[in-house]
Amino acid sequence: MTESQDASIxxxxxxxxxxxxxxxxxxxxxxxxIAATMTEVARHADDTDWHLDRLYSFAAGMGASILTPIHSRYVIDLNRPPDDINLYPxxxxxxLLPTDTFDxxxxYRExxxxxEQEKARRRSLYWEPYHQALAQEIERIRAQHGYVLLWEAHSIRSQVPRLFEGRLPDFNFGTADGASALPGVIEKISADINARGQFSAVANGRFKGGYITRRYGDPGHGIHAIQLEMAxxxxxxESRPYAYRTEQATQAAHVVRKAIDYALSEIGAQYAR
Structure with a gap:
């Protein structure tokens, strides 16, 4: 594995x-x-997808490429479209520039x-470099293998009344209703998870995939994008200081790895024929 980075972004x-x-x-x-303009609550970065680099630590051993940002989603949300259109009308x-928390x-202070000028500045400084790196790495992998699985890793509190009712399933897989990846893959993964009984799962439920999944997923051209939103x-x-629970995380990571393995196997088989 080689390292390539703009360490500031x-x-x-x-x-x-x-x-x-x-x-x-x-x-x-x-x-x-930016912090100087924000409220005290912003500095907690509560809506971060905490510890996912640790949970996905197995991915390096799989030979995966891994792309992560430095800055908080409160600075700019990398999974929103540049024109800020609502993905869930x-x-x-x-x-794109959140003005309040999930709660x-x-x-921002009064x-x-x-x-709009500040939005454009942040889009240029933070959003565009991440997406340029994402697009270039997709093309590098596709040129090498003929296809790529783009796995969008996310997590969120299990209960966020603003965004959904009740308690979220444990594993929420999205492919933009089947448009961004090989059809049937996440349905099979979800069914297997539910059958085992330890966790719950759903395919294309509340979280169908954000901007990245929808923008880059193009299975007809060898790019298969799957979003996983974990509770x-x-x-x-789920409360500060957002401690990592190693025993539960080990079990959850095992499920995630099996899901990725299955998706890679099913997608890869389409290109081995």
Whole structure:
């Protein structure tokens, strides 16, 4: 595995397998100039996808490429479209530059809300380099193997009334209703997880895949994108200081690895014929 990175914006570890894992909400850094405009609650970065680099630590041994950002989603959300269109029309969600938390607590002090000029600045400085790296790595892998599995790794609290009712299933797989990856793969994965009984799973439920899944997934041209949104209680504490729970995380990581193995096997078989 080789390392390629712009250390101030993202880190990319380039692997040898037809697998790219993107973790766009892992970052926690908030630059001082932006932090100065924000409320105290923003500095906790509560809506981070905590510890996913640790949970996915098995991926390096699989030969995966791994792309992660440095900065918090509160700086800019890398899984939102650059024009900030709502990916879930009619639903309450957060945008390209979030102005409040998932619990609707304000992120900016009065009179400090970012304007369109600031949005454009952050898009150029943080969003575009990450997506350029993502697109280039997809093309590198596809050129080498003929196909690529882009695995979008996410997590969220199991209960967020603003975004969904009740308790979220443990594993939420999305392929934009089948448009972004080989049909049937996540349905089989979800069925197997539910059959084993330890965890719950759903395919294309509340989380069907964000901008990255929808933008880059193109199975007709060898790019298969799957998003996995995990309920955080499967591997960590959902309240500060967001402790990693090693025993639960080990079990959850085993399920994730099996899911990736199966997806790679099914997708790869399409190109071996």
């Amino acid at each position: 993202f880190s990319l570890a380039c692997g040898s397998a037809p697998l790219l894992i993107s973790i766009p909400h892992l970052g926690t850094r908030i630059p001082d100039d 009619g639903r309450n969600t957060t945008g 609707e607590a304000p992120l 009179g400090c809300m970012p304007d 955080q209680l499967t591997y960590m504490s």
